[in-house]
Amino acid sequence: MTDSRRAAPPALRPALVFGAITAAVWLLTTTAYALVAGLGLPVPMGAVGLVFPGTIPGWLASSAGPWPVLGVVVSTLAAGALAFALAPLVLSAAGPQRRGLLVLALWFVVLLAAALAGGLMVLGGIAAYWPPLRLLDLVTPVAPAVATATYWGLLWGWIPAVLAAKAWGNAAAAPEGGRARWLRPLPAVLFGVLLVAAFPLAQAANRAEAPEPPVAEPLPEPVVYGSPEVSMAVEDGAPESPNPSGEPWCTGGDTAVVLGGGDAATGHRAQELRITNTGDADCLLARYPDIAFDDEGGSAMSVLVFRGGTFMTDDPGLEPLTLPPGGSARALLGWNAMAAAGDVRAGAVLVAPYAGTGREKLSLVLDIVNGGAVAVTAWHADGA
Known part of the structure; x- marks a missing residue:
């Protein structure tokens, strides 16, 4: 086989030069952008992109090696x-003798090639993040990627166009064989497929190197601080006080408290409390009931409890009352209706015969909220 047969066809050699120069300029400018970004120089990358367009997506440029x-x-x-x-697309429009027109035509080819390369990178990005969360994600990256690549062709495409136009010579006049015409697109198809495939492969490498997400530990059960079982205040004269009276007071251990009937009028509320002596001996009710409230979640509430009557309750005043075994007495809670919409309401009332002895927790839902005020009457005999 002679050397002329082994050599590339006349029309193929300048096209190879054109493609090689285009690739070299792309490589140099892309590398320059990556170096500036990697070195962390105090230069705005937007300004760098005006000279060396960032044709490679940032996440790919920072992917795992x-x-x-x-x-x-x-x-x-x-x-x-x-x-x-x-490149053959321009040969029918411009011959080698029309150098200026040939340069412009080759420059346009670079623009078109760069735009297609940008489109392939868009396809690669879609493949890397498939399936998309929204259909809009399929078209959102198209414009910036293609525009950046096209801008690169506009900014740098004249270099391969000028250099390749010099190498074209009279090659345009030599027809290209049928087989060569069909084989010419194969490198573009091969490298285009590789370019699209690079994106999902890079994303897979990123996922493989990503640290395992921390295992969420279960949150501890919330601590509920309800009202204490015994008031920190102690009534003067009670058995628990520093100066006990010596009288047999009714304590929380030898009484039982239950809820009596409730009543309501426009804007006013009342609730009866009944206490029974469950001990074996007489005991003395010598003070007002000790009252506290917990909300529906079991947390202590800030409710002002004061002694006295309201619109719906009458306070007979403090009068010592002796309860025989099995004997009962009652007291009344009274309050004005509170705007409870959106607020945590009372879910339990805690009652003791007096402050300083054990409280009994009674569950009920009332329109009493934090910051409210409730009146309590003294213990008094049934019918009083």
């Missing part, structure tokens, strides 16, 4: 192969 390098290499090969495949 070796994909930042491979992404640049594959995109370089794809851009050069696309320019090589599209």
Whole structure:
């Protein structure tokens, strides 16, 4: 076989030069952008992008190795192969004798090749993040990626156009064989497929290197601080006080408290409390009831409890009352209706015969909220 047969066809050699120069310029400018970004120089990357357009998506450029390098290499090969495949399009419009028109035509080819390379990177990004969360995610990255690549072709495409126009010579006049015409797009197809595939492969590498998400530990059960079982205040003269009276007071251990009937009028409320002596001996009710409230979640409430009557309750005043075994007495709670919409309401009332002895917790839901005020009457005999 002679050397002329082994050599590339006359029309193929300048196209190869054109594709190679396009790839070289793409490689140099993309590498320059990556170096400036990687070195962390105090330069706005937006200004750098005006000179060296960031044709490679940022997340690919910062992916796990070796994909930042491979992404640049594959995109370089794809851009050069696309320019090589599209070069014959200009031969019918511009001959080598019309140098100026040929340069413009080749420059347009670079623009087109760069735009196609940007579109391939968009496809790769879609494949990497498939399926999309929204259909809009399929088209959102198209404009910036293609626009950046096209801007690169506008800014730098004149270099391969000028250099390739010099190498074209009279090659445009030589027809290209049928087989060569069909084989010319193969490198562009091959490198285009590799460019699209690089994105999901890089994303898979990123996921493989990502640290395992921390295992969420179960939150501890919330601590509920309800009202104390015994008031911190102690009535003067009670058995628990520093100066007990010596009388047999009715304590929380030898009485039982239950809820009596309730009553309501427009804007006013009342609730009866009944206490019974469950001991074996007489005991003395010598003070007002000790009252506290817990909300529906069991937490202590801030409710002002004062002694006296209301619109619906009458306080007979403090009068010592002796309860025989099995004997009962009663007291009344009274309050004005409170706006409870959106607030935590009372879910229990805690009652003791007096402050300083054990309280009994009685569950009921009342329209009493934090910051409210409730009146309590003295213990008095049934019917009083």
